[in-house]
Amino acid sequence: MPSHVTETQKEKFDKLDSFICQNKENPGSLIAVLQEAQNIFGYLPLEVQKKVATGLNIPVAEVYGVVTFYSFFTLEPKGEYEISVCLGTACYVKGSNLILDKIEKILGIKAGQCTDDGKFSINACRCIGACGLAPVITINQDVYGRLEPDEIPDILRKYREA
């Protein structure tokens, strides 16, 4: 289970604090700090952004500007299992949009959303470079390749019951 599920808020902020201290002298460390913050908290709510801004001594607006610029950062919490469907060209010509349709249909949510029980979220992602396995999806760290839409229900069931 990712650490952001088990730690308390205070532990998380302490962890972030010490990372900021180690890195604040390093020029241009904002993105690295935000990446670590997202690792710790799972997403970047405003209070975390404020903390980063104070720690690095830069305006919150600048932090917010960077957070919203890059697709890696998210302002919303993600599901316990994040399903990333690769929509890179190689996957697309091999029908990854049909895979995405199927997942959306089964879970009843659209890409970018999270199920009500917080179990799954869907991310329509850019090429992950596993083009030999097209079409590809990843669920957290697990990779599933050469998929057919028919295989999706069984794959999702594994995680739903986990």
Next chain:
Amino acid sequence: MEIFRAHVLVCTGTDCAASNSVEIINTFNGSLIKHNLEKEIKVIRTDCFGACEDGPVVVVYPEGVTYYRVSLKDVEDIITEHLINGRFLSRLMVKRSEAEAELPVNVEETSFFKKQRRIALRNCGLIDPENIEEYIARDGYQGLAKALTTMKPADVINEVKISGLRGRGGGGFPTGNKWDFAAKQVNETKYVCCNADEGDPGAFMDRSILEGDPHSLIEAMALAAYAIGSKTGYVYVRAEYPTAVKRLKIAIAQAKEYGLLGQNILGTGFEFDMEIRLGAGAFVCGEETALLRSIEGKRGMPTPRPPFPAIKGLFGKPTILNNVETYANIPVIVHSGGAEFAKIGTDKSKGTKVFALGGKVNNVGLVEIPMGTTVREIVYDIGGGIPNDKAFKAVQTGGPSGGCIPANHLDTPIDYDNLIALGSMMGSGGMIVMDEDTCMVDIAKFFLEFTVEESCGKCAPCRIGTKRMLEILEKITSGKGELSDLDDLERLAVAIKAGSLCGLGQTAPNPVLSTLHYFKNEYISHVVDKKCECGVCKALTNFFIIADKCRKCGLCAKKCPVGCISGEVGKTVFEIDPAKCIKCGACEEACKFSAVIRK
């Protein structure tokens, strides 16, 4: 040193690792101990070998026999049959092209490898990327040693100029000239940067080099730093490539331990150190000025050039920025000489280029070919042709900045200038093959969706213009297009190309222009006949049941969410009412006899 009678190379690149190759290594090691062979046979974890379609790949040396799609239960057979009894396991050997008369024994004899010439990928799949000594054994760091002890910085630049190497990230700017500009700047602080933010969908050569041969990048950046007079380097890597980052970190630590990075390198007094910066998912950061802003921790927005980064780049200092594949060529150029490198390729494009061959082609994977190889050779000889006997329609190169090359240009020799003349571009090397089932209007829309989402929003032609183009394409694919839309698309495209600030906007209309040029008939059938011949654009597709194929089972009617399919089970052929059909495709999916088709 221990001597082994055989080596088993197992690829653990992203594709193969996803198919269990790490488990395969563990099983091999366990089994070898069981057979008492662990002192005779060594298992080596390598990285991407290029034959990604048929992973996990295992190569057994000294014979060089390649086994494809190896599973855990095959491991025991490879050991008992091949390594003990000396008989090759033909069931795991694959004929990857019609051209091969029989099963190829040595991997280098296969048609997939025969036409390739591996310079940038020279070590990928052959060495353990986490062991610096294996890199050194393959002439690694020889170029750096030669430069630091026998060459002046200007000599290094001169070799690179003689080699004729041009930027492999897409633009094709002569690398030697770029270095020369930076070298001529008088400044205490200069930076050497590497663009490993491989954002082009369908391109993964940079990832493979980072994962399979990270030391070649470190050596090249040290050489570049020596050439221009820099002490600090940054590698900007996508966060989506965790394995690449891990391998590069290990390699940097090893190079420091061996005195090949840090202070007083090889006892010559030369000093160079490097740092990894993770990208955060923004395609525009492939543009050099945007990438440098991102290393600075800011929003990755491009700035006007001039000033070029070689004059005023990272933190306002002279900076050179090259991509991974460009750097991977440098150690070879310095070690063997630029003239040797320049013997390969065409008049204006020297050396080789790595392509990530993907899409509708039999052998998906990484291929490195000498410049001047034709598209046909890549798709048919190396790629093994199109699966399922479908007809070739086009290859797409250059990703969202590039265009399509149709069948009548299959014999074009690939180099920078020929691709531009065809309305495409080299790009970073994605090469996606498309067959008769690929709708070119839909592909143009796919790339436009990508650019609209990735446009940074700084300049109006790109931010607003690409959005308007996408709206027109959506109108066309939903069946509401008019002929005048095609003219509007072209007018907008020309304006966006002329008016955008950076490379992203200047090239964003290319996929539309190129498909309009070569496949205008498809646009016209979408607009005039309201038809998508490939059955891709849903609004223009109708579902039919072929009477002859229908077995009257009624499964389609059961699955139809709107009840638009009628018929009597076992008695009559089923029919779809097109007026009620919502084109969801559930019937097509349900039918076990392929009786449902789209037209």
